[in-house]
Amino acid sequence: MGWTAVAAALLWALEPVAAWALAHAVWTPDPAACAAAAPAGACWGFVAHAYPTILFGTLPPGAHGRAALGVALLFGLTGISMHPRAWRAALLLLWAGGAAALTVILGPYSTQVGGLLLTMCLTLVGCASGFLLAIPLVVGRMAANPLAHRACRLYVELVRGLPMVTVLFAASYVLPLLLPALAMTPLARVTLAVALFEAAYFSEVLRAGLQTIPRGQMEAAATLGLSYLQTLRVVSLPQAIRKMLPALVNNVIGALKATSLVVIVGLQDLNGALQLALGDAGWRPYALEGYLFLGLLYFMLCYPLSRYARWLERRFQGGPS
Amino acid sequence: MRHRLTRHGAARLLGGLVLVGALVLMVLGVREQLRIRRIASGFAFLSEPAGFTLSETLLPLDLKDSYAQALLAGLGNSMRVALAACVLATLLGLVVGLGRTAAAPAWRRACGAYVETIRNLPVVLQLMLWYALLIGAAPPLEAPRALGAGMYLSKGGLALPAPIGPAALALGGLGLAGMLLALAWLRRASAPRSTVALACVSAAVLAVLAWSVPGAYWSLPTPRGLSLAGGWVLSPEFLALALGLGMYGSSYIAEVIRAAVQAVPRGQWEACAALGLNRVACLRRVILPQAVRSALPPLTGQYLNLMKNSSLGVVVGYPDLVGVANTAMNQTGQAIECIAIIMVVFLGLNLLVARTMTRSERWAPGSAALP
Numbered sequence: 001m002g003w004t005a006v007a008a009a010l011l012w013a014l015e016p017v018a019a020w021a022l023a024h025a026v027w028t029p030d031p032a033a034c035a036a037a038a039p040a041g042a043c044w045g046f047v048a049h050a051y052p053t054i055l056f057g058t059l060p061p062g063a064h065g066r067a068a069l070g071v072a073l074l075f076g077l078t079g080i081s082m083h084p085r086a087w088r089a090a091l092l093l094l095w096a097g098g099a100a101a102l103t104v105i106l107g108p109y110s111t112q113v114g115g116l117l118l119t120m121c122l123t124l125v126g127c128a129s130g131f132l133l134a135i136p137l138v139v140g141r142m143a144a145n146p147l148a149h150r151a152c153r154l155y156v157e158l159v160r161g162l163p164m165v166t167v168l169f170a171a172s173y174v175l176p177l178l179l180p181a182l183a184m185t186p187l188a189r190v191t192l193a194v195a196l197f198e199a200a201y202f203s204e205v206l207r208a209g210l211q212t213i214p215r216g217q218m219e220a221a222a223t224l225g226l227s228y229l230q231t232l233r234v235v236s237l238p239q240a241i242r243k244m245l246p247a248l249v250n251n252v253i254g255a256l257k258a259t260s261l262v263v264i265v266g267l268q269d270l271n272g273a274l275q276l277a278l279g280d281a282g283w284r285p286y287a288l289e290g291y292l293f294l295g296l297l298y299f300m301l302c303y304p305l306s307r308y309a310r311w312l313e314r315r316f317q318g319g320p321s
Numbered sequence: 322m323r324h325r326l327t328r329h330g331a332a333r334l335l336g337g338l339v340l341v342g343a344l345v346l347m348v349l350g351v352r353e354q355l356r357i358r359r360i361a362s363g364f365a366f367l368s369e370p371a372g373f374t375l376s377e378t379l380l381p382l383d384l385k386d387s388y389a390q391a392l393l394a395g396l397g398n399s400m401r402v403a404l405a406a407c408v409l410a411t412l413l414g415l416v417v418g419l420g421r422t423a424a425a426p427a428w429r430r431a432c433g434a435y436v437e438t439i440r441n442l443p444v445v446l447q448l449m450l451w452y453a454l455l456i457g458a459a460p461p462l463e464a465p466r467a468l469g470a471g472m473y474l475s476k477g478g479l480a481l482p483a484p485i486g487p488a489a490l491a492l493g494g495l496g497l498a499g500m501l502l503a504l505a506w507l508r509r510a511s512a513p514r515s516t517v518a519l520a521c522v523s524a525a526v527l528a529v530l531a532w533s534v535p536g537a538y539w540s541l542p543t544p545r546g547l548s549l550a551g552g553w554v555l556s557p558e559f560l561a562l563a564l565g566l567g568m569y570g571s572s573y574i575a576e577v578i579r580a581a582v583q584a585v586p587r588g589q590w591e592a593c594a595a596l597g598l599n600r601v602a603c604l605r606r607v608i609l610p611q612a613v614r615s616a617l618p619p620l621t622g623q624y625l626n627l628m629k630n631s632s633l634g635v636v637v638g639y640p641d642l643v644g645v646a647n648t649a650m651n652q653t654g655q656a657i658e659c660i661a662i663i664m665v666v667f668l669g670l671n672l673l674v675a676r677t678m679t680r681s682e683r684w685a686p687g688s689a690a691l692p
Contacts, residue, residue: 006425158664
């Protein structure tokens with residue numbers, strides 16, 4: 001009874017959608033055919049025509065191969081980092097090597113990175129820097145020193161109470177006033193904004209993890225003669241990070257989705273590149289098809305990560321997903 | 322012992338001095354930069370005429386009105402869309418969340434697919450999708466589609482009949498009675514029956530009065546020339562934002578409700594079965610009242626998120642607070658003051674919503690404190 005009802009409801013709701021998207025659709029990049037088929041049929045020809053722009057941004061066609069290689073390299077590195085067997089110090093060396101290889105692959109086009117590669121780099125670098133910033137934040141938050149405690153708590157509460165848009169605007173407009181000597185490029189400013197934003201969320205996750213560690217371990221470490229910072233480095237933080245990995249991965253998924261906001265400050269990530277492709281007046285009526293394609297891309301990036309988070313949860317805690 | 326205290330104390334003092342020193346240097350540096358770029362400082366610009374107006378506002382805004390008034394209008398827009406999104410997200414999230422706990426696996430999977438799809442797409446993308454859909458698929462302005470009950474849909478938005486005068490009063494009365502009823506339900510027996518009855522009767526009388534003479538008290542949208550005149554128009558930007566944020570929030574609220582329903586002990590379901598209650602009655606009378614209690618804190622978090630996400634109006638061209646502040650920033654160059662205003666407003670709203678929700682936890686069924 002359940003399946004038939006759901007199937008019937010889905011068929012009734014999706015039939016016009018399927019007719020628009022599949023039956024009457026145009027698959028060739030031909031503006032005339034698309035104009036003839038609209039509005040009864042989708043214009044997937046726009047996607048066929050514009051997918052290089054969406055995926056690679058403003059890179060010239062000769063450099064598309066380099067960008068594709070860079071994306072494949074990043075995917076490979078991320079895939080390797082996901083398995084618990086790979087979590088050792090050598091992984092950091094591997095990433096450093098990968099970053100160097102990426103700069104070599106991109107060569108003269110490193111300043112023109114856009115599209116999918118920009119989204120991935122922004123997410124990876126932003127989250128990595130945010131995580132590195134989160135560790136002193138959480139140490140300060142849990143310190144006995146009232147100044148450190150209050151300052152860190154103020155920072156975290158402030159950043160968590162603000163929308164990402166505000167943080168992006170602050171980074172784009174206020175940073176040049178605060179630190180004029182640095183003369184950061186827009187990309188660097190945005191990466192800093194993502195790092196500062198994610199640092200607050202990561203530090204809250206780490207704080208939750210640290211609070212679940214039994215007090216007896218801290219006392220045992222003190223008995224062994226370890227200082228507060230040494231205990232954190234050797235005993236508490238590794239356990240907290242391992243325990244909170246699913247929540248950290250969820251935050252990374254959130255960061256990946258938040259990078260779609262940088263279109264507001266003019267950067268050419270996936271979203272910005274689509275706006276670039278839509279700048280051509282001939283294809284502008286087919287914006288919906290472009291957004292659907294972008295949705296598919298983001299889904300293919302985020303869904304495996306969320307399954308991975310659930311796999312981690314099951315593996316380390318044995319709890320229900 | 323004394324040695325360590327002195328060392329600790331000295332370290333703390335040094336740390337404090339370094340922090341204060343860094344802050345002072347930063348403030349001095351910023352003032353120097355503002356002086357170099359000839360940007361004014363201070364909040365005096367708020368009383369100057371703004372020179373721009375918004376595409377939609379609750380109350381009319383003129384070109385000569387000050388920046389402060391423009392910002393207030395933006396805030397009103399933000400609140401309007403956040404409220405609509407919260408209501409939509411709660412209703413939809415309730416349905417989908419309960420579907421996730423349904424007995425039939427088909428409904429569970431279908432609702433699960435809904436939640437997974439929406440959670441794995443960026444909210445900006447969903448808003449742009451809705452906007453592209455509303456602009457692209459809606460009938461043109463010259464030929465709006467009548468949806469019945471005086472509503473029209475077109476590329477210019479959704480036109481609804483607007484109550485004026487006594488009809489507005491009646492609807493306000495109905496809304497007030499509805500809120501009183503909800504409060505009475507939440508506080509269970511402590512609201513006297515006479516108050517509730519009086520509220521309902523007065524609202525009903527007002528409603529009957531208003532509905533009896535429809536033409537005089539309602540502004541109905543009528544096709545006039547190339548567009549519609551009259552009525553209350555919800556612009557496509559507002560609709561895209563409300564629907565997009567509502568659906569986005571509903572997926573998260575569905576998960577919150579699912580967790581809350583699954584947190585109710587299994588024995589309650591078995592007791593229902595022993596009493597002969599079917600699934601719907603059991604949910605309504607036994608499970609949901611208990612689930613509401615544990616759902617309130619994460620629900621607060623989701624409402625705060627929705628409020629923060631209303632700042633994305635700038636992506637679809639809706640003049641919310643952040644969009645208006647951005648325009649003001651571009652015109653006056655006073656970025657720090659405008660961003661400070663946005664920060665203070667958002668943090669204040671955060672505090673207000675969180676405080677209200679914590680207070681309302683006291684009224685939730687099953688709480689120890691008496692209202």
